[in-house]
Amino acid sequence: MKCYLTVLVLLVSLGTALCLAQTDQPTIKEDFKPSTLNQPGQEYPQVNSQGYARFRITAPEAKSVNVSLGGRGGTPLEKTEDGVWMGTTARPEDEGFHYYHLTVDGGTFNDPGTLNFYGSTRWESGIEIPAHDRDFYALKDVPHGRVQQILFPSKSTNTSRRAFVYTPPDYDKDQNRRYPVLYLQHGWGEDETAWSNQGHANLIMDNLIAEGRSQPFLIVMTYGMTNNVRIGGMGNFSIDPFETVLIKELIPYVDANFRTLSDQPHRAMAGLSMGGMETKTITLKNLNIFSHIGLLSGGSISLDDVNNTPGFREKVKLVFVSYGSRELGGNRGGVFGGDPKAEADALKQAGINSVFYVSPDTAHEFLSWRRSLREIAPLLFRE
Amino acid sequence: MKCYLTVLVLLVSLGTALCLAQTDQPTIKEDFKPSTLNQPGQEYPQVNSQGYARFRITAPEAKSVNVSLGGRGGTPLEKTEDGVWMGTTARPEDEGFHYYHLTVDGGTFNDPGTLNFYGSTRWESGIEIPAHDRDFYALKDVPHGRVQQILFPSKSTNTSRRAFVYTPPDYDKDQNRRYPVLYLQHGWGEDETAWSNQGHANLIMDNLIAEGRSQPFLIVMTYGMTNNVRIGGMGNFSIDPFETVLIKELIPYVDANFRTLSDQPHRAMAGLSMGGMETKTITLKNLNIFSHIGLLSGGSISLDDVNNTPGFREKVKLVFVSYGSRELGGNRGGVFGGDPKAEADALKQAGINSVFYVSPDTAHEFLSWRRSLREIAPLLFRE
Numbered sequence: 106m107k108c109y110l111t112v113l114v115l116l117v118s119l120g121t122a123l124c125l126a127q128t129d130q131p132t133i134k135e136d137f138k139p140s141t142l143n144q145p146g147q148e149y150p151q152v153n154s155q156g157y158a159r160f161r162i163t164a165p166e167a168k169s170v171n172v173s174l175g176g177r178g179g180t181p182l183e184k185t186e187d188g189v190w191m192g193t194t195a196r197p198e199d200e201g202f203h204y205y206h207l208t209v210d211g212g213t214f215n216d217p218g219t220l221n222f223y224g225s226t227r228w229e230s231g232i233e234i235p236a237h238d239r240d241f242y243a244l245k246d247v248p249h250g251r252v253q254q255i256l257f258p259s260k261s262t263n264t265s266r267r268a269f270v271y272t273p274p275d276y277d278k279d280q281n282r283r284y285p286v287l288y289l290q291h292g293w294g295e296d297e298t299a300w301s302n303q304g305h306a307n308l309i310m311d312n313l314i315a316e317g318r319s320q321p322f323l324i325v326m327t328y329g330m331t332n333n334v335r336i337g338g339m340g341n342f343s344i345d346p347f348e349t350v351l352i353k354e355l356i357p358y359v360d361a362n363f364r365t366l367s368d369q370p371h372r373a374m375a376g377l378s379m380g381g382m383e384t385k386t387i388t389l390k391n392l393n394i395f396s397h398i399g400l401l402s403g404g405s406i407s408l409d410d411v412n413n414t415p416g417f418r419e420k421v422k423l424v425f426v427s428y429g430s431r432e433l434g435g436n437r438g439g440v441f442g443g444d445p446k447a448e449a450d451a452l453k454q455a456g457i458n459s460v461f462y463v464s465p466d467t468a469h470e471f472l473s474w475r476r477s478l479r480e481i482a483p484l485l486f487r488e
Numbered sequence: 489m490k491c492y493l494t495v496l497v498l499l500v501s502l503g504t505a506l507c508l509a510q511t512d513q514p515t516i517k518e519d520f521k522p523s524t525l526n527q528p529g530q531e532y533p534q535v536n537s538q539g540y541a542r543f544r545i546t547a548p549e550a551k552s553v554n555v556s557l558g559g560r561g562g563t564p565l566e567k568t569e570d571g572v573w574m575g576t577t578a579r580p581e582d583e584g585f586h587y588y589h590l591t592v593d594g595g596t597f598n599d600p601g602t603l604n605f606y607g608s609t610r611w612e613s614g615i616e617i618p619a620h621d622r623d624f625y626a627l628k629d630v631p632h633g634r635v636q637q638i639l640f641p642s643k644s645t646n647t648s649r650r651a652f653v654y655t656p657p658d659y660d661k662d663q664n665r666r667y668p669v670l671y672l673q674h675g676w677g678e679d680e681t682a683w684s685n686q687g688h689a690n691l692i693m694d695n696l697i698a699e700g701r702s703q704p705f706l707i708v709m710t711y712g713m714t715n716n717v718r719i720g721g722m723g724n725f726s727i728d729p730f731e732t733v734l735i736k737e738l739i740p741y742v743d744a745n746f747r748t749l750s751d752q753p754h755r756a757m758a759g760l761s762m763g764g765m766e767t768k769t770i771t772l773k774n775l776n777i778f779s780h781i782g783l784l785s786g787g788s789i790s791l792d793d794v795n796n797t798p799g800f801r802e803k804v805k806l807v808f809v810s811y812g813s814r815e816l817g818g819n820r821g822g823v824f825g826g827d828p829k830a831e832a833d834a835l836k837q838a839g840i841n842s843v844f845y846v847s848p849d850t851a852h853e854f855l856s857w858r859r860s861l862r863e864i865a866p867l868l869f870r871e
Contacts, residue, residue, distance in 0.1 A: 164595030212547030249639035256632035
């Protein structure tokens with residue numbers, strides 16, 4: 106009981122401190138600029154150099170407008186004289202991309218100022234807190250690859266399914282050259298648009314290739330929760346329908362329609378969160394198909410996994426595991442499975458090419474995964 | 489004065505008739521189904537077999553919720569017992585695609601049930617009233633081309649600019665084959681995503697090619713209001729910046745990076761609305777570059793235009809002009825310039841390959857333009 110009381114006192118103290126900080130706001134710099142993810146011409150939301158976000162919503166007759174960003178409870182906006190609602194997060198947000206939405210009079214809506222991104226099984230508002238290292242995913246004056254939407258036939262699901270294929274800058278220059286392929290999966294509640302839209306996978310690769318830090322390869326991104334889980338919870342999820350689409354339909358289609366190197370040494374799979382768990386399950390069952398494995402905030406591979414998977418040591422050329430630093434603190438609430446660092450070290454000591462990466466000061470969010478792609482890409486398909 | 493009075497009486501009579509129809513609603517069939525443009529798993533908005541649209545918005549504390557669709561004043565929703573707002577349009581909507589938005593307590597928001605489409609210089613909600621001829625833009629079990637996002641360097645605007653390129657199904661099968669190119673423009677307030685997203689240009693071409701009705705060609709779609717007009721009105725629009733990007737930067741990039749037939753006989757330009765006006769201006773100035781011209785709800789070409797443009801008769805192989813039938817009625821309020829049918833006939837009589845198409849029962853909306861693409865595609869690049 107005493108323990109609970111202490112916690113309560115601590116929480117109240119913290120609450121007071123935060124309230125004071127919010128009331129005084131002595132530290133908030135008035136250098137707010139429109140978020141880079143705003144719709145054309147939209148001035149709000151804005152972000153300042155410290156990572157505070159400021160919102161402005163027009164809804165003259167509304168009773169309440171709340172923004173889901175800004176910690177538990179979000180950021181309540183206050184009505185100004187002209188019927189416009191405004192508010193600033195009580196704390197700086199982590200660098201990078203964040204999903205959010207509005208609650209207007211009890212209804213869930215998107216911020217009309219921003220572009221939308223598919224997450225949480227719906228198109229949500231997005232905001233970008235400029236990261237100090239954002240240069241690596243910036244649109245630069247370098248040769249650009251393409252992001253191609255393909256519609257591939259899927260007998261197992263009786264439809265044409267969509268995927269996006271990144272082809273590197275020189276893909277169409279030399280018609281005789283063939284390329285390795287990375288199959289790259291989104292997370293739960295996201296879809297095949299995530300890695301290009303909020304992930305900037307194409308720009309990350311364009312920049313790495315321009316700097317000579319990665320060899321060029323294709324990236325294929327498709328929807329990974331094949332049995333229609335995006336419309337509901339995780340309860341009915343099964344890996345089998347997606348594994349069938351990926352192994353029996355998508356990979357053969359890509360190999361038939363793009364100039365790929367279609368052997369196991371030149372095929373990788375990686376994914377974030379749910380997509381990492383899918384990657385682990387599918388690659389360990391199909392080591393004749395994949396040689397490089399990447400799990401981004403989505404579990405890790407233990408020595409037990411290795412020992413229980415015949416051929417692992419011979420066939421797997423890379424195990425890459427990453428997390429955002431905020432996923433690893435304290436009780437590691439964000440980690441799937443065992444201690445990922447310890448497991449990565451154990452693999453390394455067992456002679457497996459195991460790489461563990463931690464994205465500084467980020468959580469279970471896209472800046473962790475943008476950085477993870479930057480880290481894994483140069484490690485793939487090294488001869 | 490008498491005339492005005494008659495009109496007034498007529499309007500009042502019509503108003504009464506509509507009100508009665510709305511109140512009684514004897515004819516609304518209860519066979520509503522979710523719109524095909526809903527977000528995954530969303531049940532509303534719905535559409536019935538007559539073209540009525542029904543909306544359902546959760547906003548328990550709101551004072552008013554209005555849908556912009558449904559004629560002047562839109563469709564006011566009514567609050568049901570459980571805090572949910574519902575309403576049905578007072579009349580059937582035209583077949584095809586419509587933009588709309590919500591007004592919730594005086595604020596403009598999108599319907600959280602639908603996908604968003606860029607129009608009116610913002611991402612808007614979209615709804616699809618199933619057209620009786622929707623088969624021609626349906627996703628079918630035929631070979632599919634790709635929609636490729638390219639980022640091309642633009643010195644004149646000092647950035648990399650985005651375009652989408654449709655490549656036909658067999659583009660990568662025969663590496664020696666080269667293809668003609670159609671440059672296809674969106675309308676005012678839209679952008680380079682419109683023709684693929686709400687226009688289904690890729691599916692229309694896939695289906696035409698599968699039926700042997702059109703020869704395969706590339707379609708290139710980029711943003712046409714280059715000097716940043718999308719953030720405001722038309723006041724500061726100038727064709728020059730876009731013409732520079734198109735002629736000096738995009739076309740050379742496409743010809744260098746895709747297997748195109750890069751001569752004048754194999755290059756067409758078409759556009760809808762504002763994009764039609766751009767097409768007319770740019771093609772008439774650049775007849776050494778374009779041989780086929782398409783104006784979709786975006787003006788027409790007169791015999792005066794022909795006579796004032798040296799070389800027109802020799803260089804232009806097709807003038808295609810189209811409108812939705814609802815744009816042509818009465819005072820032709822939706823038509824840009826002179827009588828398009830008369831002008832098309834005059835060109836034909838003068839020996840020019842002039843084709844005039846009217847989309848039945850559609851207005852200045854995307855079903856007119858989907859059909860127009862279906863009509864013009866088979867006429868392009870006939871040897």
